[in-house]
Amino acid sequence: MSKQTPEFRHVENDKADSVEIPEQDTPANWKQSQSFKTVGHAETRKEGIEKVTGAAQYTTDVQLPGQLSAVVIRSPHAHARVRSVQTAEALALPGVVQVLTHQDVSEHVWYEEEVPLLADVVRFAGDEVAVVAATTLKIARRAAGLIKVEYEILPHVTDMTRALDASAPVVHGDGNQIGEAEVFERGDAPGAIDKAAVTIQLSFDTPTAIHNALESHATVANWTGDSLVIYDSTQGIHSVRSEMAERLDMPVGKVQVICHHMGGGFGAKQKPWKQAMLAALLSRRCGRPVQIFLDRESENLAAGNRNATQQTVTLAAESSGKLTGIKLDAVKNIGAYRMGGEASNVGGLYQHLYQCENVKTTERTVYTHTGPAVAFRAPGYVEACFALESAMDALAHKLGMDPMALRLMNIASEDQVQGLPWSSPDALRRCHERADEAFGWTGRKKSQESTSLRRGFGMASHEWMAGSGNPPGYARIVVESDGSCQLLLGTQDIGTGTRTVLAQVAAEALGVSVDTVQVSVGDTVSGLPAPISSGSFTVPTMAPAVQEAGVHARQQLREAAAKWWQVKVADVFIEDGVMKGPSGHSATLAELMGELSGMVIQAQGTRQANTTNTSIRPFGVQCAEVEVNVDTGEITVLRIVSAPDCGRVLNPLLAESQVIGGVTQGIGFTLTEQRIMDHELGVVLNQSLEDYLVPTTADVPPIEHALVDIPDLNANPTGTKGLGELPLIPCAPAISNAVYDAIGVRFTTLPLSRRVVLDALAKTRQEGASHV
Amino acid sequence: MFEFDYERQTTLTNVLQKIDTSRQVLAGGTDLLTRMKAGLDQPTELLDIKATELESALNLSDDELVLGALCTLSDVDESSLDGRYQLLKDAAGQAATQQIRNRATVAGNLLQAPRCWYYRHPDVDCWRKGGTQCPAREGRNSHHAIVEMSPCVAVHPSDLAACLVALEASVDILSREGQRSEKVADFLVSPVEGHRRETVLKSDEIVTAIRVPTLGEGYRSCYLKAMDRKVWAFALCGVAAAVDLRDGRLHDVRLCLSGVANTPVRLESLETVLRGREPSAQLFAEAIDNVVDDFTPLSENGYKVDLVKGLLKNALEKLTE
Ligand SMILES: Cc1cc2nc3c(=O)[nH]c(=O)nc-3n(C[C@H](O)[C@H](O)[C@H](O)COP(=O)(O)OP(=O)(O)OC[C@H]3O[C@@H](n4cnc5c(N)ncnc54)[C@H](O)[C@@H]3O)c2cc1C
Numbered sequence A: 001m002s003k004q005t006p007e008f009r010h011v012e013n014d015k016a017d018s019v020e021i022p023e024q025d026t027p028a029n030w031k032q033s034q035s036f037k038t039v040g041h042a043e044t045r046k047e048g049i050e051k052v053t054g055a056a057q058y059t060t061d062v063q064l065p066g067q068l069s070a071v072v073i074r075s076p077h078a079h080a081r082v083r084s085v086q087t088a089e090a091l092a093l094p095g096v097v098q099v100l101t102h103q104d105v106s107e108h109v110w111y112e113e114e115v116p117l118l119a120d121v122v123r124f125a126g127d128e129v130a131v132v133a134a135t136t137l138k139i140a141r142r143a144a145g146l147i148k149v150e151y152e153i154l155p156h157v158t159d160m161t162r163a164l165d166a167s168a169p170v171v172h173g174d175g176n177q178i179g180e181a182e183v184f185e186r187g188d189a190p191g192a193i194d195k196a197a198v199t200i201q202l203s204f205d206t207p208t209a210i211h212n213a214l215e216s217h218a219t220v221a222n223w224t225g226d227s228l229v230i231y232d233s234t235q236g237i238h239s240v241r242s243e244m245a246e247r248l249d250m251p252v253g254k255v256q257v258i259c260h261h262m263g264g265g266f267g268a269k270q271k272p273w274k275q276a277m278l279a280a281l282l283s284r285r286c287g288r289p290v291q292i293f294l295d296r297e298s299e300n301l302a303a304g305n306r307n308a309t310q311q312t313v314t315l316a317a318e319s320s321g322k323l324t325g326i327k328l329d330a331v332k333n334i335g336a337y338r339m340g341g342e343a344s345n346v347g348g349l350y351q352h353l354y355q356c357e358n359v360k361t362t363e364r365t366v367y368t369h370t371g372p373a374v375a376f377r378a379p380g381y382v383e384a385c386f387a388l389e390s391a392m393d394a395l396a397h398k399l400g401m402d403p404m405a406l407r408l409m410n411i412a413s414e415d416q417v418q419g420l421p422w423s424s425p426d427a428l429r430r431c432h433e434r435a436d437e438a439f440g441w442t443g444r445k446k447s448q449e450s451t452s453l454r455r456g457f458g459m460a461s462h463e464w465m466a467g468s469g470n471p472p473g474y475a476r477i478v479v480e481s482d483g484s485c486q487l488l489l490g491t492q493d494i495g496t497g498t499r500t501v502l503a504q505v506a507a508e509a510l511g512v513s514v515d516t517v518q519v520s521v522g523d524t525v526s527g528l529p530a531p532i533s534s535g536s537f538t539v540p541t542m543a544p545a546v547q548e549a550g551v552h553a554r555q556q557l558r559e560a561a562a563k564w565w566q567v568k569v570a571d572v573f574i575e576d577g578v579m580k581g582p583s584g585h586s587a588t589l590a591e592l593m594g595e596l597s598g599m600v601i602q603a604q605g606t607r608q609a610n611t612t613n614t615s616i617r618p619f620g621v622q623c624a625e626v627e628v629n630v631d632t633g634e635i636t637v638l639r640i641v642s643a644p645d646c647g648r649v650l651n652p653l654l655a656e657s658q659v660i661g662g663v664t665q666g667i668g669f670t671l672t673e674q675r676i677m678d679h680e681l682g683v684v685l686n687q688s689l690e691d692y693l694v695p696t697t698a699d700v701p702p703i704e705h706a707l708v709d710i711p712d713l714n715a716n717p718t719g720t721k722g723l724g725e726l727p728l729i730p731c732a733p734a735i736s737n738a739v740y741d742a743i744g745v746r747f748t749t750l751p752l753s754r755r756v757v758l759d760a761l762a763k764t765r766q767e768g769a770s771h772v
Numbered sequence B: 001m002f003e004f005d006y007e008r009q010t011t012l013t014n015v016l017q018k019i020d021t022s023r024q025v026l027a028g029g030t031d032l033l034t035r036m037k038a039g040l041d042q043p044t045e046l047l048d049i050k051a052t053e054l055e056s057a058l059n060l061s062d063d064e065l066v067l068g069a070l071c072t073l074s075d076v077d078e079s080s081l082d083g084r085y086q087l088l089k090d091a092a093g094q095a096a097t098q099q100i101r102n103r104a105t106v107a108g109n110l111l112q113a114p115r116c117w118y119y120r121h122p123d124v125d126c127w128r129k130g131g132t133q134c135p136a137r138e139g140r141n142s143h144h145a146i147v148e149m150s151p152c153v154a155v156h157p158s159d160l161a162a163c164l165v166a167l168e169a170s171v172d173i174l175s176r177e178g179q180r181s182e183k184v185a186d187f188l189v190s191p192v193e194g195h196r197r198e199t200v201l202k203s204d205e206i207v208t209a210i211r212v213p214t215l216g217e218g219y220r221s222c223y224l225k226a227m228d229r230k231v232w233a234f235a236l237c238g239v240a241a242a243v244d245l246r247d248g249r250l251h252d253v254r255l256c257l258s259g260v261a262n263t264p265v266r267l268e269s270l271e272t273v274l275r276g277r278e279p280s281a282q283l284f285a286e287a288i289d290n291v292v293d294d295f296t297p298l299s300e301n302g303y304k305v306d307l308v309k310g311l312l313k314n315a316l317e318k319l320t321e
């Protein structure tokens, strides 16, 4: 235990810093085999009833007195100069209150390129040109149709390969590649590849995918005097608050951000988006609350996407299968603007997953006249895993090795980039074991095949750069005068069940039942900073803070009871919400709090910095079984087993929900989803959900969560790591490798549409025929 | 969206008196409303026909199956039609989603406009919309036609239509002038200069019913649909197939494709080759290979040729196994 996170043991606390906490009543470091009352149990969602009855309030439900609705006018052109915007007709429409164009807000800039908030030059079809606020949404929409914009059309480039041509139209500055290529190098990968016994080289294309959260980007902004309240559909109430305060040049304390419930973000809602700024500016001008929510088309054009990539992967290995070299050359299509700080990390997986002395990754990021890319659930890793793990599968087949055995042979024994041991060194091996057991990988057999229908098995593994925790994070627990408990947090529940798991942690640490813990999240008025809910960081950041607050509150309860009963603190304990003392003393929390006459117990917990002596990363393995109709190119995923390592599993039900959601998105990325552009016209053709195909329940097979559940006590005292992103990462290669197993065709393009599958089968037939 | 009037109609006489280019019929609204939202149609008034005396039932008698104009795709999907008409159930049941099927009428289904993503795009002009060019020809045409019929390469979106053509069904049409009837195969047409539409229905006419001649006891049928998702997608291609299989011989074969052209495409030559023969994998393979020469795929939809072949093979195997 000695090297485990000493900084969590003696934490500063406003109430309880001088108290010594006896070991038997100290759950400050939850051990491997601890028996828990609620942690690890399948508690149902705290907000479940609110959600299913429709009582839960989302941003689009917010309706304040006098609220206006605003609609954004977007460019139909990929690249153009805005010559003029005629607003008179719109302004004359009864009910229209305000129209803003470039001129009206020219002092405000947006994106890392600091372009005007409302464009004078548009750089993608969907770029924001004007905004109109009216008394109803219907009027605002009609008014939007009356605003006439005159454009001078400029040449565009929407294709990432063409964008790198010297002759291509430029998006910004004097070239479309952003800065220098990012290069990572250890050892001599090209040399190793030259000398290798076996090599694999494959080039992959991954598509632009759209987040398509059920709830689109939405904001209601309302000024009272010089204070601003923002209801925002966001993954980061604090990031919205601080950035909006800065942009509006006002004290952070005068901005309050609220997001009680949200219908998904998946990375596209980490910062304030334009609609938040426009709503705030409109509200200030109009003196009324203003709501903007994007319709599906706008959402899918202008509110983020997973950047397309091209990756050329070279693997070098000994004939035993031991990897000797890994090389990646990647190009990423960032779109027309950078939202900032969220670049897709394609190289990371290549640098970390396998033990290999010679690794070189080169990544180039390219501007095109398309909607801005932004983080999307495991950005970079999802794209990288398809390429790397497909190449590993190809290597296994070339070597005649079992794909899982090849991966086990090459597992990285440490973090080779930082030169640190893994915080949970057995985790990835354990993921393989669990996936193997649950799927029946070893001893798998194809059944029920026919000449048309072929079956196959595939697998993939991964690690993930985030998920360790993103401190600081703060928690406050208040035991009220009636004995009920409040858990106050500055985090947000983006639909993952944050309220529920953190209530479990609080209840466990306090020694009370989870039902007695009320959780307050999603409002900056709590005054407790918390990180953005991204990078699978929320649980590993917040749970330790909550745990610590719980421990301190529990100690205060014991002291209070000891004082009341005139016994030693060490002889007082809490069991199932009841205080117990040495000679049959017993009191409910309500009785104890009654005795304190009006006083409450308050305790705070702080999540401090991550350890620096180990590398904290989660891992995972996924296996897939598919059936392929070789006549029609139809792929049916029959089952998926997902074995993610997220450290301790706080709630298997919610963990399973993450697995189901992540795999479902993975199936979409693999089989159905892609943004389709007409490069000539520069427009997106499938901006609505009719042609942008997200998977339906019929596309999604039974998904089994093979619980790994190894507490990572080097990571933090709760032993938790992030989970949300993991199940999506290895899904595409697991499925694509299974398709290879079924029909012997290696796919290097996603999604595996009928067209891709049938074209590849035709090519294989032709090549086969020309060999005869 | 623009302003328009809506009136619930209770008699056909009224509807027929009012109907013209700007006063359009509304049935389930699943296509018309999406067209209006995209600005493709701008009627001044919608005449809701759901409360008129138009038939919504599906009636099978000795010599015909009659689908009332208001019969929904759900009605067809959930009907007790026997295996001879399985293709209709397959096509209806695989179209759209349950909610849409509950609203979508069979008449409206034949009258839907193309789903071509250029056509439906609010910011793109095209020939079918009255422009001069078809951007799909040289553009993103993976969903488009592999049979050249007109300046437009959009495919007819209906699944049911291919089945109705295979079944040699006809459409009852009513106007102030009186009643007429058209074979579905003639009712659906390629858009041409001067008539950039997919049906011969005039703006003052309504469809009252679809009539399918009954099939003999030896028939069985299916409709196989290929989509890029398991459900809730328009067909990339589909095959409507019916065979009269008795005593080990194919007395009749009906094959019609969806998703390959402006209209459903009946494969008469393939039908002729197969008619009278004993089914076998080899026969099917050879016949299918010989018949698909006529296709003229575009840059991105060559796969549809293979897809059609595969669907035909699977359908014939399924019906003769
Ligand atoms: C998301 C979605 C998915 C779909 N997927 C499929 C699919 O997979 N396969 C498929 O085949 N279809 C599909 N459809 C199309 C759907 O089946 C049609 O929209 C529907 O059948 C149209 O019927 P309706 O009653 O809603 O017609 P409406 O929308 O009411 O009308 C359509 C047109 O027909 C006219 N009209 C309707 N009835 C009559 C009549 N009796 N006489 C004269 N004119 C009339 C209307 O004026 C209008 O021009 C889909 C539609 C949607 C929205």
Ligand code: SF4
Binding pocket: B114, B116, B117, B118, B119, B126, B127, B128, B129, B133, B134, B135, B136, B137, B144, B151, B152, B153, B154
């Ligand atoms: S295929 Fe037809 S509908 Fe589509 S763009 Fe061409 S002309 Fe227009």
